[in-house]
Amino acid sequence: MSKISCNIVKDMLPLYHDSVCSNDSKKMVEEHLSECDSCKSELDRIRDDIKIPKKEIEKNKIDGKAIKNISMLWKRSKVKSFIKGVMISTLLISFIILGYFLLFTWHITNVPIDVVEIKNVSELADGKIVYHAELTDGLSLNRIKYDMDEDGNFYLTPLRPIIKTKAQLPSSLVKGYDFFDIKRQEINRNGAEIKALYYGTPKDNILIWKKGMDLPKASDEIENMFQFE
Numbered sequence: 001m002s003k004i005s006c007n008i009v010k011d012m013l014p015l016y017h018d019s020v021c022s023n024d025s026k027k028m029v030e031e032h033l034s035e036c037d038s039c040k041s042e043l044d045r046i047r048d049d050i051k052i053p054k055k056e057i058e059k060n061k062i063d064g065k066a067i068k069n070i071s072m073l074w075k076r077s078k079v080k081s082f083i084k085g086v087m088i089s090t091l092l093i094s095f096i097i098l099g100y101f102l103l104f105t106w107h108i109t110n111v112p113i114d115v116v117e118i119k120n121v122s123e124l125a126d127g128k129i130v131y132h133a134e135l136t137d138g139l140s141l142n143r144i145k146y147d148m149d150e151d152g153n154f155y156l157t158p159l160r161p162i163i164k165t166k167a168q169l170p171s172s173l174v175k176g177y178d179f180f181d182i183k184r185q186e187i188n189r190n191g192a193e194i195k196a197l198y199y200g201t202p203k204d205n206i207l208i209w210k211k212g213m214d215l216p217k218a219s220d221e222i223e224n225m226f227q228f229e
C-alpha cells in the first residue's frame with residue numbers, strides 16, 4: 001500500500017466527493033482517509049460547503065414558494081379587506097342614519113308635564129272636546145301619541161326627539177287649540193268607552209275631561225275655528 005501525501009489526497013477530494021474518480025483512486029483516498037483525520041475533516045468541509053449552497057437553494061425555493069403564497073394570500077386578503085371595508089362602511093352609514101333617526105326624529109321622549117299648560121277646555125256643538133295646549137319651554141313638539149288603557153283612560157302624550165330643537169312658531173302643537181273626538185276614537189277602538197282624557201302619560205298628566213264632567217259650551221270663536229271639520 002503506497003503512502004500518498006495529504007496534498008495529493010486533498011487535490012483529489014473534490015473528485016472523490018463527486019464520485020468522478022477511478023475506483024483505484026477512490027480506494028486510495030478511502031485508505032488515506034481512514035488514517036488521516038486532517039483529510040477526513042477536509043472532506044467534511046467539502047461536503048458542508050456543497051451542502052450549504054444546497055440548503056440555501058432549498059431555503060430559497062421555500063422562500064420563493066412562501067413569497068408566492070404570501071402574494072396569493074395578499075391578493076385574497078385584498079379582496080377580503082375590500083369586502084370588509086364595504087361591510088364596515090355600510091354598517092357605519094347605517095349606524096349614522098339610525099343614530100340620526102334616534103336622536104333627531106324618533107319621537108321618544110315625553111315632554112315633562114310641568115311645562116304644559118292646558119286651558120279653555122270646552123265642548124263643541126257636535127260633542128268634540130276642545131282645549132288650548134301650550135308648551136312653555138319653547139321647545140318643539142313632534143307629535144302627540146294616542147293611547148288608551150283597559151279602564152278607559154285616554155292619554156294624549158306629547159313626544160319630541162332626544163335632541164330637542166327650538167319650536168318654530170306658530171305651531172299649533174306647541175301653542176294652540178286642538179280637539180278630541182271621543183265618538184270617533186271609541187269607534188276606532190271597537191266601541192271601548194272612553195271615561196277620561198288626559199294630556200301626558202299615565203304617570204305624569206293633566207286631566208282634560210272626565211265622564212260626568214260638565215264642560216262649558218265652546219265660544220263662537222272656537223266653534224268657527226273648527227268648522228272645517
Ligand SMILES: [Zn+2]
Nearest residue numbers: 006009036039
Ligand atoms: Zn492526509
